Amino acid sequence: MTSIKDVAQAAGVSTATVSRVLANKPYVSPEVRQRVLEAVERLGYRPNLVARGLRAQQTNTIGLLVSDIRNPYFTDVSRAVEDLAYEHGFTLFLGNTDENPQKETLYLQSMRDHNVAGLIFSPTRQASEHFTALGLTIPTVVIDRAVREGDVDMVLIDNLEAAYRLTQHLLEQGYTRLAGLFGEMSVTGRERQRGFEKALREHGLAPLQMRFLPPYIQAGYEATRALLQAAPRPDAILATNSLLLAGALKAIREAGLPLPEAIGLAGFDETTWTPLVEPPLTVIAQPTYEIGRMAMRMLLERLEDPNLPYRQVILKGQLLVRRSTLRCAGV
């Protein structure tokens, strides 16, 4: 591999001069600059980013830590992050934590060991509750889950409000025996649960059932099957992420219960399929791409100016009402 030394030699200058030319520093004569650029071109020289990273104590990489890239929510977020990173000459390290604090810790260490410039990070519940204990010194933007302690930038959606709105909608449609499926490991799940309960309370009702589940379709499926066989059967189910929602739909289908008459179904996250199934599903659509973009933008700004005040951006989810919950009105 050709190094800066080869270029220097070919151009008959010192490595310092080559470096200066490439960094567009002042104080290089046009004639020399020309010679260096020619040598660079001729040799096809490309600076070694590892060496640069070591010397500069600054890499052009950023880490993205999500629970599972297969969750469509994170897929979209990651794509947005990558787009913006690419535009700004950053490269992306990707890690899946599986909501596993141990894996999360290992990844955080790894990111630090690689000296990433910044981090976008969806913490596990444990991590978000003891955020300062992580001892993160890397500029970080937290997404999807609020953290209590610690100075850190965040971009979130108002989970409580979104779940409240969705529940409210179910109640307005005349459903009364509501069951909720929530993510077990994340604060997000807890917040959505609170919104769910709040709406019910305001109508003088109590939740019929609440389940906290790992983020797998299978989990949603099995929980729903159980719910449908239980004695007072729910007349509506709210699933707070797309995986649980898919599982719930599958179970309802299998049970042969007509949607939305016998049972209502609503959930979180707009995906390819929510409008395509029969009947189309009522969901809260999170502005996933926007979340990723915003997170990366905030990170770039902080890298630019570390003294910026910490900011918390809350984006609104959008309620998409579809037939899966339209029991009364003939729409």
Add this chain to the structure above:
Amino acid sequence: MTSIKDVAQAAGVSTATVSRVLANKPYVSPEVRQRVLEAVERLGYRPNLVARGLRAQQTNTIGLLVSDIRNPYFTDVSRAVEDLAYEHGFTLFLGNTDENPQKETLYLQSMRDHNVAGLIFSPTRQASEHFTALGLTIPTVVIDRAVREGDVDMVLIDNLEAAYRLTQHLLEQGYTRLAGLFGEMSVTGRERQRGFEKALREHGLAPLQMRFLPPYIQAGYEATRALLQAAPRPDAILATNSLLLAGALKAIREAGLPLPEAIGLAGFDETTWTPLVEPPLTVIAQPTYEIGRMAMRMLLERLEDPNLPYRQVILKGQLLVRRSTLRCAGV
């Protein structure tokens, strides 16, 4: 940040000794080893991977280049790759090429500049046709698309055969006016087209329509809309990736044509939603996770032993017959 020097000082030894202890090299007395490990523990020392990468001329990173992580096929593959990478102490660089040769080139350069240990890579058509021109010196496993020239490991599915089988199935169901939607930029699309045509030819038929489209739902939607309005309307549509398939389904729904009677629909890639829509869709399921795992395994083996002969693994897709194409038999 504490460096190896601090550890050496704290333990009263040289940095060389510390390095030897941490690398588990022989020739270190148990007593010294103990002292070093204590110092490491006490100071919370972690080796700087950038420095190590520079000195060793070998990083523990691998690059994954796909066209779009939002394509469920690549999402799954990437998850498999990441899992195995994690197990082996590698970190993953992720890049989306959007089937754009220029972006692809930039990413390949970036990966080289970062001195990644290896590459898993789904090349654009241009790249796969002129693979040697890329001048890749990094150990590489190509996925999803075959490349003609060049010594390189590959893991693929037999696209021609899979498309042939799927088309065959449509013909057996009595569909005769078939239209095909193919990915425009990838060799994969071409191969599937050939399988499609081959099956038709064997039945003495010609394709009614073939469209080459970018990998967006919208593209599949618009193309299908146009097909359905054209004069001799197709009685079955084959969409060769999940995005085009989703678009086609949407258009058929809107047109109010009953599936599978008025029109048959089949496609590639099993996703969350293909079994959930009404009617469930007939698809070729690619063993996505297995593809990613195999690719990473092959890469690890090549890193282990660069002199291995080049291998090409072809996995079989699985035909999942569902109601969207069952015109005659009452299943």
Add this chain to the structure above:
DNA sequence: TGTTTTTTTGTAATCGTTTACAGATAACAT
């Protein structure tokens, strides 16, 4: 002209590791 300032370039230290080499000590064989 000599002095000061500005521009241009090179030398060498540095980032944090690994590792070739050599020196020191101990163990063993002759």
Add this chain to the structure above:
DNA sequence: ATGTTATCTGTAAACGATTACAAAAAAACA
């Protein structure tokens, strides 16, 4: 006792860039 080998440890040179510093050359100024 002496040579040979094995074990342990440190010194210093890499890896490939950036950059503080100094020196040299050119330009500006008095």
